[in-house]
Amino acid sequence: MTEVKKTYKHYVDGKFIRSESGKVYAIDLKKEKYEIPLTSKKDLRDAVTSSKAGFAKWNSLTMYNKSQILYRLSEMIEGNKESYIALLQQHGLTKNDSKNDVEDAVNTIIWYAGIVDKWEQLTGNLNPVAGEYFNISHQEPIGVTFSLSSDDISLNSLVKSFLPPMSVGCSVISFSNQNAVLALKLSEDINNSDFPSGSLNILTGNFENIVEDVGAHVEIRLAAIYSNISNDLLETLDVKGSDSVKRIVNLPSDEGLGSIIPFVETKTVWHPKGQ
Amino acid sequence: MNTNLSMNNIVDWTTTSDLVGNVKVDEVGVLDRVSSLATRSIKRESKLDALEKIISMCDLTTLEGEDTEGKIIQMSSKAMSPDPNDDNVPSAAAVCVYPALVSTAKKIVKDSNVKVASVSSYFPSGQAPIESKISDTQFAIDEGADEIDIVINRKAFFEGDYKKVYEEIKALKDVCGEIHLKTILEIGELKTYENIKKASVIALCAGSDFIKTSTGKISNGSSRESCLIMARTVREFESYGYGMRGIKVAGGIRDAKDAIRYLVIINEELGGSWLSPDYFRFGASSLLDDVLKQIKKLKTNAYQSSYYFPRG
Numbered sequence: 001m002t003e004v005k006k007t008y009k010h011y012v013d014g015k016f017i018r019s020e021s022g023k024v025y026a027i028d029l030k031k032e033k034y035e036i037p038l039t040s041k042k043d044l045r046d047a048v049t050s051s052k053a054g055f056a057k058w059n060s061l062t063m064y065n066k067s068q069i070l071y072r073l074s075e076m077i078e079g080n081k082e083s084y085i086a087l088l089q090q091h092g093l094t095k096n097d098s099k100n101d102v103e104d105a106v107n108t109i110i111w112y113a114g115i116v117d118k119w120e121q122l123t124g125n126l127n128p129v130a131g132e133y134f135n136i137s138h139q140e141p142i143g144v145t146f147s148l149s150s151d152d153i154s155l156n157s158l159v160k161s162f163l164p165p166m167s168v169g170c171s172v173i174s175f176s177n178q179n180a181v182l183a184l185k186l187s188e189d190i191n192n193s194d195f196p197s198g199s200l201n202i203l204t205g206n207f208e209n210i211v212e213d214v215g216a217h218v219e220i221r222l223a224a225i226y227s228n229i230s231n232d233l234l235e236t237l238d239v240k241g242s243d244s245v246k247r248i249v250n251l252p253s254d255e256g257l258g259s260i261i262p263f264v265e266t267k268t269v270w271h272p273k274g275q
Numbered sequence: 276m277n278t279n280l281s282m283n284n285i286v287d288w289t290t291t292s293d294l295v296g297n298v299k300v301d302e303v304g305v306l307d308r309v310s311s312l313a314t315r316s317i318k319r320e321s322k323l324d325a326l327e328k329i330i331s332m333c334d335l336t337t338l339e340g341e342d343t344e345g346k347i348i349q350m351s352s353k354a355m356s357p358d359p360n361d362d363n364v365p366s367a368a369a370v371c372v373y374p375a376l377v378s379t380a381k382k383i384v385k386d387s388n389v390k391v392a393s394v395s396s397y398f399p400s401g402q403a404p405i406e407s408k409i410s411d412t413q414f415a416i417d418e419g420a421d422e423i424d425i426v427i428n429r430k431a432f433f434e435g436d437y438k439k440v441y442e443e444i445k446a447l448k449d450v451c452g453e454i455h456l457k458t459i460l461e462i463g464e465l466k467t468y469e470n471i472k473k474a475s476v477i478a479l480c481a482g483s484d485f486i487k488t489s490t491g492k493i494s495n496g497s498s499r500e501s502c503l504i505m506a507r508t509v510r511e512f513e514s515y516g517y518g519m520r521g522i523k524v525a526g527g528i529r530d531a532k533d534a535i536r537y538l539v540i541i542n543e544e545l546g547g548s549w550l551s552p553d554y555f556r557f558g559a560s561s562l563l564d565d566v567l568k569q570i571k572k573l574k575t576n577a578y579q580s581s582y583y584f585p586r587g
Contacts, residue, residue, distance in 0.1 A: 045578060052580075216577035244577060 008180070010037050010204065011187030013050035014197030019043050025205065027181055029090040036180045039205035041213050047173045047201045048219050051144045054198025055171035059141055061196070063117035069194050070113035070167065074106045076189035077155075084155055087185060091153040105155040112163040119168060119260055127268070134271040139264040141169035142247065143221040146214050148207055150226045151178040158183055160254040161226040162200060165263040170222070171199045177227075180204035208233065215240025222247040222263065226254065284518055285445055286480035288438060294476045295437055300468040300504060309499045315539050319573065322535070326570045327365055328550060329534045330357055333566075334392055334523065334558045335587070336371040338399075338491065344379045346587075347372055351383035353587030358567050361574075367563065368552040369422060373398075374411060377418035392457070393418070396425035396447060399461075399490035405443050412450050422455040423447070424523075424558075426490060427474055429464050437477055444481035457485035457523050457556075460505075463495025471501050475508040479520055489526030491558060496526020502537055506544040521549075525558025531569040534562055 009016040021040035026033055037043075058066070077084065081102055088098035120139050127135040142165075149161035158179055162172045176183035187202040207214075207229065214223055215237045223237060223246060234250060241248045249262045286294075317325060335354045337346060347370070354367040369390040370380050380391045393415035397403035403411075412423055425447050431439040448456050458478040462471050478486045486505055488497040505522050513519055524537055534557060541549050549555055568579040 048578070213578070218577060218580040218583065240577075243575075 005032070008034055008036055008184040008204075010039070010043065011184065011190065011200075011202040012043075012047050012198075013054070013201070014191065014195075016187070016191075019205075020046070027178075029181065030092065031090060034181050036184065036204050039175070039203045039210055041210060043203060043205075044173070044210050044213050045217070047203055048144060048217055050198035051171040051173050051201055052198075052219055054196060054201070055141075055144055055169075057196035058166070058171050058199035059169040066167070066169070067113045067116040070109060070116065070163070073189060073193040073195075074109040074113065076192050077102065077106055077109070077186075080189060084182075084185070087182060088153065088155070091182070093153060101154050101156050105159050108156055108159050109163065112167040115257075115260070116167050119257065122257055123261065123264065132273045134269075134273060136269045136271070138267050138269055139168070140267060141165070142263055142265050143170060144173070144219055145170045145263060146173045146220050146223045147175065148223070148225045148227050148229070149174055149176045149179060149183065151228075153179055153182065155182060155186070157226070157254075158186065160259070161224070164252070164254070164259040165222070165224065166200060168260050168263050170263050171201075173201045173203060173220075175207060175210075176202070176204050177207060211236050212240055215246065216244055218244045218246075220244070220246060222249065224249045224252055224262065226251065285448065285482040286517060288441060291441055291477060291480035292437070294480065295473050298469055298472045298476060300472050302468055305468060305500050305503055309503050309540070312503075312539050312543055313499070313536050317535055317539075323570065323573050325535050325538055326531055326566050326573070327363070328538065329531065329557060329566050330367060330563065330570075331365040332552045332556050333367040333563055334369045334371040334525070334556050335367045335563060336491065336525070336558050336560050338371070338373060338394060342373065342376060344376065347376045347379045348383055349585075350587040351380045351389070353563075353585045354389045355384060355387045356585075357563060358570070358584060361571070364567070364570060368556055371424065371558060374415035374418060374420070377415055377420045381419035390421035391419060392422035392424055393420035394424045394426075394490075396443075398424070398426050398459075399492040401426035401428050402430060405446055408443065409446060409450055412447055416451065416454060420454065422457060423451050424457045424459060424487060426459045426461060427478060429461060432465070432470075432474060437473070440474070441477050441481045444478055444483060448482035455484045456482065457487045457521075458483035459487040459490055459525075460501075461490055461493070462488050462498065462501040463493045463526070468500070468504055471504050472508055475505050476512075479508065479512050479517070483520065485521040485523050485556065487523035487525055487556075487558065491526040493526075497524040497528055499536060499540060502540050503544060506541055506549075509549075510545055519549075519554060521554040521556065523556040523558055528557060528559050529561050530565045531562070534559075534566065 019037040020042050023038040024035040025038045084102045085098040125137045129135040145165040147161045150157040162174045165172050252262050253259045351370050354370045358364040369392045371392040374393050377393045395412040395415045396408035428440050460474040465471050475486050564581045567584050571579045
């Protein structure tokens, strides 16, 4: 039988596409060598356009529906568990570590699927004020988010880099370098989970090539860096990001309620009492 | 001056009828020409000029049942000063509103060079007797409209009664007099290229100052192919000695890149003298924001969000 090898592609706007530049970089695994699309500046801009539209679609779904879609992602991964384990082993993990990692990832997804309709009850507040007013803190998703995933070869780390913003209603451009094959494989299950197109985009490549554009693009409201990047890169991101009034979060918490706080904006509402 | 022209630059019906009878369009040729023009590259400096020109040619439009005076005031202010942070950005050509809101818009723009255009003649369907269309148009003019956008009678067009289409436009041009008359063909309903050309000929002969693609109320709004056909009709019309007429494209033009492609078509088919708000307009609501974003991008080298531009 002919052996068919997969060409991994970016996942943008609900479609599997090559980089418009046609450029690739190589990832060597134990048995296979993959050529992975190398994100160009134009690829990033296209992903931002798609994310902007995706944000409106994703955020307009009911919390119940968002939760179901995230839960469905865990179902998809569960069904393809063996192939994830095999791929992680290809990256050099032991069979046991691979299995644990996939199971952890599924548990993580279920936790975030569960928090979708609860987080605002935990983060919002009726504030005590000295006056005849109700003072209410209400949270909203910040919007289009860029997330640089960790370079750990781990499905669990990968999902932790986009679930916190997704669970509050942000759209995400998830960017991977070393774990690119894993991320692009995951995009196939993302595609089967009924996410609205553009709400979650997966790009791969070298962050250095696009760091200035990520910083400068005004439409990207937040950049979350889950990977250890050099101080030079971080400084570039900070400088460009300050021009575009962007929130930049370096190594945010990846657990619990603290992991989602960076992705919300608080609006405070005053309402007169007794009228 | 051609002898077939009467008052208001109207071409008589016999000549018009002959012109309509001779309409032929090479469909393959049109598609090929449009796709080849779309590949022209525009250099950075020209792009900035083009973008500023697009704004100066923009009829900022809102034609919704939910339009309020507040919304018109906001939009008119935006038309006068689309980017308050950049003095080099020109004002829009006009605001385009329903007749009932003309006076509101006029109050805001009266001291600027922004004009007020009003749709009339029972926009968008045009399904009303001519007497009603005339009074609708007269009302808009009385309220202070500088330009009138009417729709052709598609019912008559599809029933083959071209003369009625012609007579109605002519009657409305009589009401308008010196006021600019833009005639909407609604190309999405006309469907074929020959129909678009026929309707263009009728509208131009009946005295329209502009022919316009679409109401923006149906999903098939403007297309570059229809713009090309209309441009060629305008060119032929001028070559017969009937004078320069304008084109307005409207309906579904949302980004700067697309708008620039329209400018290329006009430049290549009609020449640079048509690249002015007197002869070419964009009817749009969301186009302006994208053009503002692109201008700022060229100046700052950072891609922009519409968060930072005025609403309207």
